[in-house]
Amino acid sequence: DVKVTQSSRYLVKRTGEKVFLECVQDMDHENMFWYRQDPGLGLRLIYFSYDVKMKEKGDIPEGYSVSREKKERFSLILESASTNQTSMYLCASTLGGETQYFGPGTRLLVL
Amino acid sequence: AQSVTQPDIHITVSEGASLELRCNYSYGATPYLFWYVQSPGQGLQLLLKYFSGDTLVQGIKGFEAEFKRSQSSFNLRKPSVHWSDAAEYFCAVGHLTGGGNKLTFGTGTQLKVEL
Numbered sequence: 001d002v003k004v005t006q007s008s009r010y011l012v013k014r015t016g017e018k019v020f021l022e023c024v025q026d027m028d029h030e031n032m033f034w035y036r037q038d039p040g041l042g043l044r045l046i047y048f049s050y051d052v053k054m055k056e057k058g059d060i061p062e063g064y065s066v067s068r069e070k071k072e073r074f075s076l077i078l079e080s081a082s083t084n085q086t087s088m089y090l091c092a093s094t095l096g097g098e099t100q101y102f103g104p105g106t107r108l109l110v111l
Numbered sequence: 112a113q114s115v116t117q118p119d120i121h122i123t124v125s126e127g128a129s130l131e132l133r134c135n136y137s138y139g140a141t142p143y144l145f146w147y148v149q150s151p152g153q154g155l156q157l158l159l160k161y162f163s164g165d166t167l168v169q170g171i172k173g174f175e176a177e178f179k180r181s182q183s184s185f186n187l188r189k190p191s192v193h194w195s196d197a198a199e200y201f202c203a204v205g206h207l208t209g210g211g212n213k214l215t216f217g218t219g220t221q222l223k224v225e226l
Contacts, residue, residue, distance in 0.1 A: 004154075031212070040120070042201060042218040043155075058213075090154060098162070098205075099145070100214060102154035 003027070004103035006091055012109045019078040021106050023091030030095060032074035034058075034066065037088040037105070049074055081110045113138040113204050117217035124192050125225045132187040132220050134202035143205035143212065144185040146176055149219075150198045158200075161185065172196070197224045 007022035023032065031050045035043040035058075045058030047066040055066050063085060067075045074093075078085055088107050092100040114137045124130055136142055143162050147155040159170025166178040176187045185202060199221050203214040 033213075040218055042216040043214075044216075045213060048213065092155075094212060098143075098212060099157055099160060100212070102147075102156070104154045105152075 004091060004093055004101050006089075006103040006106050008106050009104060010107050010109075012111065013078075013081050014111050015082060017078075017081050017110075019081050019108070019110075021076040021078075021089055021091075021108070023074045023076070023093075023103055024072050025074075025093040025101070026072065027093070027095070027101075028071065029093035029101075030071075031093060032068065033092040033094075033100065034064075034074065034076045035090045035092065036060070037090055043090060046076065081108075083110050086110045113142075113206055113215045115202050115204050115215055115217035117200075117202055117220050119220045120218070121221045121223065123223040123225060126194050127191050130187075130189045130192045130196070130222070132200050132202075132222070134185045134187065134217060135183050136185060136202070136204045137183065138204050138206065140206075144176075144178060145203040145205060145214065146170065146174070146185075146187050147201045147203065148172075148198045149201065155201065158187070192222075192224055194224045194226055197222055 004025045033048040034046045037043045049055045049068040065077045090105045091103040094100045116135045145160045146158040149155050161168045161178045199219045201219050202217045205212045
């Protein structure tokens, strides 16, 4: 079974802090994705990566950056957290373009 | 641009009753279509997917969905709902870009099951 893990289930940060969310997959998948999920808005794509050191902006990249130094790990960075970034963050991975496998999510609260 | 509409925000059904969750999509080419389920506090789990071929797709947990190109729909059905089916359900359309398959999600339908 594919396993996608996220470093934290719950996180509380203060406005202005730099925040790192980590995602690791164990199936040698090429593509990895970061989404945020908000009530009534569904999932929205922040960034994705289809290879090591490659990244592309999704639909809502503002205020975020990403890093993919190793194939199995995809990090989401909030350079200066703001209250409007309080959300559920979901990571996903896929091999060649079919089914995306999701991690359990990180619920981030920015105070 | 591609989009997905799930017109029902909340649905309540009695245990044992049948269920249909609606999904309409907008996409220029032949779509890849997915249904995911999310239990409270959890990530998303794939229920079923349609890429091509038979338009009636069987998934896990007794769910099925039917792709209707003429109606741009991919509705999810289950003949008899169990209390454990209470969750949020997301429809998504996939489109290839670069090296990957990006998904566009609907806003979700929250299912409540009355005992």
